[in-house]
Every structure is written in structure tokens, then in C-alpha cells.
Amino acid sequence: MPRMLYAEAVVEVLRRSVEGDDRVHLMGQYFLGLTPHRTMVGDLYRQYPDRVYFPPIAELGYVGAGIGAAIAGLRPIVDCATASFTFQAFAQILNEAANIHYMSGGQTSVPMVIHYNHGVRGGGAAQHSHSPQAMMWNTPGLEIVTPSNPADLIGLVLTAVASDNPTIWVDHVRLFDIEGEVPENIEPIPFGRASIPREGTDLTIFASSWMVRRSLEASELLASEGISVEVVDPRTLVPLDEEAILRSVAKTGRLLVVDECHLRCGVGAEIAATVAEHAYGDLLAPIRRLATLDVPVPFSPPLEQYVEPTTAKILAAARSVTGVQSGA
Amino acid sequence: MVVTAPAQSGPEDLEMMWRIRAFEEKASELFARGKISGLLHLAIGQEATAVGVCGALQPTDRVFSGHRPHGHAIAKGAETGRLFAELAGRRTGYCGGKGGSMHLAAPEVGFVTATGIVAGNLPLALGAALSSKCRGESDVAVAFFGDGAAQTGLFHECLNLASLWQLPVVLVCENNGFAEFSPLSAHTVVERLADHADTYGIPTETIDGNDLTVVRPAAAAAIDRARNGGGPSFLECLTHRLRGHYEGDPTLKRGAAARDEAKDPIQRFTRFLHDAARSAELEGIEVRVRAEVEQAAEEALAAPWPERDDLLTNVVAQP
Ligand SMILES: Cc1ncc(C[n+]2csc(CCOP(=O)(O)OP(=O)(O)O)c2C)c(N)n1
Ligand SMILES: [Mg+2]
Numbered sequence: 001m002p003r004m005l006y007a008e009a010v011v012e013v014l015r016r017s018v019e020g021d022d023r024v025h026l027m028g029q030y031f032l033g034l035t036p037h038r039t040m041v042g043d044l045y046r047q048y049p050d051r052v053y054f055p056p057i058a059e060l061g062y063v064g065a066g067i068g069a070a071i072a073g074l075r076p077i078v079d080c081a082t083a084s085f086t087f088q089a090f091a092q093i094l095n096e097a098a099n100i101h102y103m104s105g106g107q108t109s110v111p112m113v114i115h116y117n118h119g120v121r122g123g124g125a126a127q128h129s130h131s132p133q134a135m136m137w138n139t140p141g142l143e144i145v146t147p148s149n150p151a152d153l154i155g156l157v158l159t160a161v162a163s164d165n166p167t168i169w170v171d172h173v174r175l176f177d178i179e180g181e182v183p184e185n186i187e188p189i190p191f192g193r194a195s196i197p198r199e200g201t202d203l204t205i206f207a208s209s210w211m212v213r214r215s216l217e218a219s220e221l222l223a224s225e226g227i228s229v230e231v232v233d234p235r236t237l238v239p240l241d242e243e244a245i246l247r248s249v250a251k252t253g254r255l256l257v258v259d260e261c262h263l264r265c266g267v268g269a270e271i272a273a274t275v276a277e278h279a280y281g282d283l284l285a286p287i288r289r290l291a292t293l294d295v296p297v298p299f300s301p302p303l304e305q306y307v308e309p310t311t312a313k314i315l316a317a318a319r320s321v322t323g324v325q326s327g328a
Numbered sequence: 329m330v331v332t333a334p335a336q337s338g339p340e341d342l343e344m345m346w347r348i349r350a351f352e353e354k355a356s357e358l359f360a361r362g363k364i365s366g367l368l369h370l371a372i373g374q375e376a377t378a379v380g381v382c383g384a385l386q387p388t389d390r391v392f393s394g395h396r397p398h399g400h401a402i403a404k405g406a407e408t409g410r411l412f413a414e415l416a417g418r419r420t421g422y423c424g425g426k427g428g429s430m431h432l433a434a435p436e437v438g439f440v441t442a443t444g445i446v447a448g449n450l451p452l453a454l455g456a457a458l459s460s461k462c463r464g465e466s467d468v469a470v471a472f473f474g475d476g477a478a479q480t481g482l483f484h485e486c487l488n489l490a491s492l493w494q495l496p497v498v499l500v501c502e503n504n505g506f507a508e509f510s511p512l513s514a515h516t517v518v519e520r521l522a523d524h525a526d527t528y529g530i531p532t533e534t535i536d537g538n539d540l541t542v543v544r545p546a547a548a549a550a551i552d553r554a555r556n557g558g559g560p561s562f563l564e565c566l567t568h569r570l571r572g573h574y575e576g577d578p579t580l581k582r583g584a585a586a587r588d589e590a591k592d593p594i595q596r597f598t599r600f601l602h603d604a605a606r607s608a609e610l611e612g613i614e615v616r617v618r619a620e621v622e623q624a625a626e627e628a629l630a631a632p633w634p635e636r637d638d639l640l641t642n643v644v645a646q647p
Contacts, residue, residue, distance in 0.1 A: 034574065054510060056476065056479035056516060057446045057476045057477065057479050057480050057507060058481060060481050084444075085445075088445070088480075123365040123366015124366065124367070125366065125426075125427060125428045125430060125431055125444065126427075126444075127430065127431065127444035127445055128367065128430075294643070295639060295643045296426075298426045298639060299414075299423075299425060299426055299427055299428030299429075299431065300417030300418070300428070301365060301417050302417070302634060303417070303634050303638065303639050306636050306639045307639060
């Protein structure tokens, strides 16, 4: 199977989407953020000049225009670059895009994709490190995809583009350098189907996006300590594959949620509540949540390390949930 | 008594421009050496706007900057040592390492805050002006922002509010012709950004922002107007950044060095002072300031990192 960088997969899925459907137009030029990879999209832009728009710094206006274009026949993929900038467009995303289908009694749809790069990235500080997935999730009407590897990215975004709903496509700049296998004839991946990138029997770790990579890294180390971890990657937060989570917890009896949103009212809170409600009887230990601590993301490198869910924190939390002593 | 802003500029302003230049060149070097991380936007080539405007302000006047804030902070009186420490994430930085380059704050010298959100500082400057006005104080507020910021909705809302409420605010647009990597023409068909202010009846001027002898009197007039109850002003300063959008930019391409040098505000003001027969006063300025900045950087890098407990402080103000 051919291997591909995550950043290459971003370009690949944009190319396939544009080539596959003339209604797909691209707005924004920072799908790959300000990373060294960002010039990779250039060829695609040059190939389809009349289907690519580079908007000025006017997120509220251009995301809103994307919503309107979607209502009226296009299937725009609109990039907000850094997740923090989506806040500039929240009025249109949360109030208009998310509500229109419902408010119109189903008459009007918003088939668009909104892209952002979330999370702690190294020196982004409080205003360039947000993970707004939980805020978005608290808004009915939006679909949220959180790929963690190149193949899932392509499959999920193909589905997002074909979807008749506003779909938030969540990337993380730290994923861009991840390499993974991508099948030649990759198919769209249906929403609401979690993947289990690692099977295990002692502990379920629920993680999405970049945190899947950290959880897998930690799981490898935990295996050598005799802790068998199963990693559940939901791939889409909305819709959520509750069954897959509950099945895994039924098997392992323990749950650790690792997520980059802030702790309070974060993705972890929702997953923990879901499991507590539906699988209380399966639990052998209290549920643990690891998240970005409830402070704005600090600039200073050591403080940034303390604030985010690191591999070391995952290891410590996993040991504590399973009752295994550190370094065993 | 209402003070009058100085409309003149002299060797002390050249010294301030050199201080900013030396600070940013040193920051660039430290970034390349991995001593500073994150996003670092330098304003090398734009020093005349910072010094021209801030040099005409009083210590209690309030400045609000954006993602390219070092020059504004230094010109308003912030110490280079504590700024370096902030850029390097040290505990001794102005914000204890929590802010970094884009979120500098030195309120003790009237540099209230910078923001990493383009145009996010504009309404804050308006609010500070509103507070001065409501409380009968004479302090003026200043917002620095780029040509890119002029494309935001927030910018247009703020022009309207500033004009409607006749706020003592000076809106300083540093128009360097680029927002990130694309030219102004890719963002708007409006060639003169000052035209926007005209629409709202705000007094405005488009000036050569790389000529300190032009920026200073224009800024002084706007500041005096604000302080004397004349309401807001808009200054469109045409300028030129001599560096890429951010340090480490892999696609950095700039024009011929010679063409750029003709625009260098430091060289231009130096020539002006020579022509004004003030050469003797300029001797040693650059060397002295570079040594001072070098020392400040060294001390900053020797300072301690924040500690784990510092992470949890300052989230909300304590009684
Ligand atoms: C709301 C928002 N959108 C996008 C960005 C990303 N960004 C940072 S600087 C910049 C360009 C700003 O251009 P300009 O206002 O002209 O300032 P300059 O960089 O030229 O000083 C952009 C788009 C941001 N920081 N904030
Ligand atoms: Mg600019």
C-alpha cells in the first residue's frame, strides 16, 4: 500500500474533492497552516484558479458567504486556518449554518465543510492554540470530523464534502508530519464509525485527532509494563459511535479519555458522562479524564508542557486507573 | 493643563529607532538559535511609525498593538530586557512568560496589550478612549494595526463607533502593502485605506510612514486633536517591512536590497539629521544601543523559567 504524509493527504483529498464535483470550491489558503508544507497546495490552486478564493482577513464575512453559497448550490470547503480564528466566524457558523436546516423545517441545507487547525502547536500561546471542538459540539446542527491519520483523513473528508450538512473538519498541525498507509482506491468513510487502532483488554483510551497519536505511543510503552490498552478513535465526534465506546469499556472495564479541549465541559466530559450513564455496571475503576488544563494556553515552553495532555501524563493516568505502579 | 504633543524629532528618536532595530535583529538571531520559539513577527523597516507616534504620547496615554508589537512597546517605554525575557518565555518577562511576542503587555508604561487576533485591539483602544472621556481624563488611546486589519468587519464597526461617540482615539494604520504573503490589491479594491475613515467623517491623512519627520508632526496633530476633545483621527502610514511575514518563513522573497534601503527609516532620518548639521550628536548611538540591547538579551536568557505553579495563577483576578 502506498504511504503518504498527512500533509500530502490534505492536498490529495482537496484535489479529489475539486476534481470529483464541480460544485466544490475552495476558500482560504491555510489548509496546511504556516507549516513548511503550506506551499504543497500551490499546484492545485494554480490548476483551478476559478474555483479557489483567497479571502482577506474577514472570517465572519467569508465563512458566511460560504454558508450562503452552500445554500445556493455550491459545496464550499472553507478554511479558517488557526482554530482560534473560527471565533471571528462563530456568529455565522453557530447561529446561521448550524440552525438553518432545522429552522427552515428541513427546506434548506448547508452542504459545506469548514476547516481549522486546532491545538497546542508550540508557542501559539492563548490566542493561537484553541481546540473549539467541544464548543462546536454544544451546537446541534454541525457535524465534526477529527481525523488522526492520512487514510482516515481522506475517507472522512470525502464524506464531509458529500454530506448535506455543515461539517467541521478538524486538523492539527502536529499531524502533518505523520506518515501512514493509504489504499489506492480509498473510499469515503461513513460518519459515526469509530476505529480501534489498537486492541487491548485492561483499559480503554478514548482519543481523537492528535491525541490518538500520543495515546498510541503511550499504549506501546504501557504494553511493556504489562498494561494492555485499547484505543478508540471516534473519527467523528458528531455523529458519535457510542456503541464502539461502550463495547470497548464492557471489555476492559476502565476508561481514560484523552482530549485537547479544556477539561470543563470538554469532549472528555461528554464521553465520561455517556459511559457513566450507559455502562456504569461495566466499570471496574473510576473514569479518568486528561485534558488541557483550565487555564488559557501559556506561551512559555515549560508552561505549555504542563498545560497539555502529554504522553507522560497519559502514562501516569493509565497506571493510576489500572492500579499498576509507575515503572513496574 | 492640557499638554501639547511634540511635533519635532531629534537624535533621541534616532536612538529609539536603533533600539527597536537592534532588539528585533537580536530577536531574529535568538529565534534562529532556538532561544525564542513560536510565532515571531518583526517590524524591521517600520520603526518610524512606532517612534513617530509613541514619541508624541504622554506616559499615561494607552497603546494597543497587534501581532507585530515590539517596536510599539519599546517606543512607549518598555524595557528591552523584560521584553526579551517575555519573548524567551522567562519568568522575568513582562507577562511572566505567559504572553510571548504576540501578547506583550507593559501597562505600567501605557503599553496596555498586544493581540494575536488581527483587529482585536481596535475596539479595546476605543474602550480605553471611552473610559478617559467618561472619567474626564485627558489620556489618549492609540491602536496600531496593518492594512490587513482594515479588511475586517471589526475595523469598520470601530470607525463608526469612534466617530459616533467622538472618542479620543488615534487609529494608526501601518500600511506595508502586505497581509501575510499577499499584496493589498489581492484583498481590496480600495487603494487608499484612509478613504474608509473619510466615510465616517474621521479626520485622516495618508503619509510617508518611513519618514520620521513626517510621521511625528502628523501624529502630534492627531494626538492633540484627541486630547482637546476633537475626537478620533486616522493616520494611514505607508511603510515597508524589510523582512518576511514571520521569522522562519520558508517562502520569504523580498526585492533588491538597494531598493529596500532607500526606504529604511533609520537611514533616512540619519541623513536628515546630518543635513540639519547635527552629525556630532549622532556619534556612537548605534554602537551604544546595540551594546545595551546585547546586554539586555544576555540577562534575559540567564533568567529562570516559570515554575509549574505559575501555570495556574492569573486565570482570574483575585480580590
Ligand atoms: C482574525 C485573524 N485572522 C487571521 C490571522 C492570521 N494573520 C496573522 S497576521 C496576518 C496578516 C496581517 O496583515 P496586516 O494587518 O497588514 O499586518 P502586517 O502583518 O502586515 O503587519 C494574518 C492574516 C489572525 N492573526 N487573526
Ligand atoms: Mg500589512
